[in-house]
Amino acid sequence: MSHTDNHPSEQDCLAFVDGQLSPAGDTYRRVLRAMQSDPALAQRIRQDQAQREQLARTFDATLKAPIPPRLDPAGLRARQRGQDRRRLAMAASVVLGVTLGVVMLSDEPQTGDEELERFAAISLTASQQPASAPHSDTPVDEPPAVLPAGFKLTGIQDHDTISEWHLMDRSGKPLQLFIASSQEPRTARFHASQHGDKEVVYWRRGDRLFALVGERGTRGDLTQSAKALSEISPAAPRQLADTAPPSAHEDDLATIAPATAPITVPVTVQKTPN
Amino acid sequence: MTRQGEFDALLGEEIPHLRRYALALTGSAHRADDLVQDCLERALRKWRLWNPASRLRSWLFRMLYRQYLNSLRGQKRRPELTLADEQLPEVAVPARHGAQRECEELLSDMAKLPEAQRNALWLVALEDMSYAEAAWVLNIPIGTLRSRLARGRDSLRARHQPDETVQPAVTTHLRSVR
Numbered sequence: 001m002s003h004t005d006n007h008p009s010e011q012d013c014l015a016f017v018d019g020q021l022s023p024a025g026d027t028y029r030r031v032l033r034a035m036q037s038d039p040a041l042a043q044r045i046r047q048d049q050a051q052r053e054q055l056a057r058t059f060d061a062t063l064k065a066p067i068p069p070r071l072d073p074a075g076l077r078a079r080q081r082g083q084d085r086r087r088l089a090m091a092a093s094v095v096l097g098v099t100l101g102v103v104m105l106s107d108e109p110q111t112g113d114e115e116l117e118r119f120a121a122i123s124l125t126a127s128q129q130p131a132s133a134p135h136s137d138t139p140v141d142e143p144p145a146v147l148p149a150g151f152k153l154t155g156i157q158d159h160d161t162i163s164e165w166h167l168m169d170r171s172g173k174p175l176q177l178f179i180a181s182s183q184e185p186r187t188a189r190f191h192a193s194q195h196g197d198k199e200v201v202y203w204r205r206g207d208r209l210f211a212l213v214g215e216r217g218t219r220g221d222l223t224q225s226a227k228a229l230s231e232i233s234p235a236a237p238r239q240l241a242d243t244a245p246p247s248a249h250e251d252d253l254a255t256i257a258p259a260t261a262p263i264t265v266p267v268t269v270q271k272t273p274n
Numbered sequence: 275m276t277r278q279g280e281f282d283a284l285l286g287e288e289i290p291h292l293r294r295y296a297l298a299l300t301g302s303a304h305r306a307d308d309l310v311q312d313c314l315e316r317a318l319r320k321w322r323l324w325n326p327a328s329r330l331r332s333w334l335f336r337m338l339y340r341q342y343l344n345s346l347r348g349q350k351r352r353p354e355l356t357l358a359d360e361q362l363p364e365v366a367v368p369a370r371h372g373a374q375r376e377c378e379e380l381l382s383d384m385a386k387l388p389e390a391q392r393n394a395l396w397l398v399a400l401e402d403m404s405y406a407e408a409a410w411v412l413n414i415p416i417g418t419l420r421s422r423l424a425r426g427r428d429s430l431r432a433r434h435q436p437d438e439t440v441q442p443a444v445t446t447h448l449r450s451v452r
Contacts, residue, residue: 018399018423020405044431047431051380051399054377056399058377058380059298062294065290071289073285073314076311
């Protein structure tokens with residue numbers, strides 16, 4: 001970089017102007033010596049240094065100017081989180097829509113009850129969402145219904161129109177019971193379906209729709225649990241203002257087999273692709 | 275404080291420097307802040323890619339410079355820098371008459387330089403970066419940076435003669451002239 005005649009090169013002078021040389025280094029001292037012996041070089045270097053300082057001065061005020069709120073990292077971070085949540089919700093909606101489409105279009109409805117089939121599909125999908133994990137449940141101080149012996153309620157999540165109960169069955173297996181209100185009170189027997197690694201048994205009792213979701217391959221146990229749980233009378237999900245109490249449809253219950261009697265469960269496996 | 279929290283705090287400290295560099299690049303306070311906002315948003319998303327052993331400012335400047343180049347693709351021309359424009363109300367410069375005129379001349383001369391030379395000068399002369407750092411930000415070899423600086427300085431020296439009677443600061447404003 002430096003010349004053999006001890007005169008600094010153009011690059012040395014440039015580096016000197018830009019503060020790239022260590023004051024303790026030989027090159028730095030060589031440039032200083034050259035400036036003492038060469039007034040033209042000294043003037044050029046000083047001119048470059050003056051320009052450099054002037055440039056810094058010209059923009060210095062920007063460093064002290066107040067920062068607009070829109071550049072606040074905390075605000076930007078919060079906005080990004082909101083955007084991420086919206087994207088996630090949109091993705092979940094797409095998944096739900098696709099799942100619903102697959103479940104509903106892949107086979108004829110098993111019950112002829114479109115509302116019940118749709119509810120079962122929603123319950124299946126909701127049970128596979130991370131938000132359905134029991135740790136996010138509302139703590140249960142007072143169970144909203146008397147449960148059959150051996151069942152334990154570990155948590156409740158209220159979605160818009162659906163209540164999701166997290167239960168432990170008599171053998172300690174986790175179950176999810178989805179409950180919704182219907183505008184058309186009637187009764188339907190137990191039906192079953194499966195999707196992914198989940199299995200669902202669903203039924204209708206009066207103006208309540210039920211879907212009991214468990215792990216795939218536990219249909220027998222799930223059906224037994226559904227029979228036991230078919231007798232409960234839960235309150236309506238929070239978001240729905242039902243006008244008719246559950247007891248208004250007691251007559252309909254006659255068509256549901258009592259828990260002690262043999263129940264014919266028309267279990268037809270849904271032919272849904274995974 | 276979490277690692278993300280520490281990053282956000284460090285990021286906040288770099289904002290004035292990002293704004294200054296963006297202003298030098300764009301010549302417009304509004305465009306500069308838009309560019310800085312884009313850069314900050316990107317940095318907040320990519321914060322895990324930053325190596326704490328390296329200088330955050332260089333990492334951010336490189337990001338900002340790339341975004342600036344991207345933004346240029348949709349534009350035919352960039353505004354030239356000069357002084358005294360209400361478009362840049364928050365950018366103040368030292369400006370008693372002599373100093374103001376000098377600043378104006380210097381910015382005008384800078385604006386006449388080829389973009390590559392000007393960008394090299396912004397980083398080294400304005401932001402006080404090392405050659406290695408500036409070359410990394412601009413994604414060019416260090417030798418290329420040196421030659422751009424040398425040519426830029428030659429041009430400035432030929433065009434601009436500084437007034438030795440620079441006075442202390444009074445506030446005025448920058449503007450861009452199309």
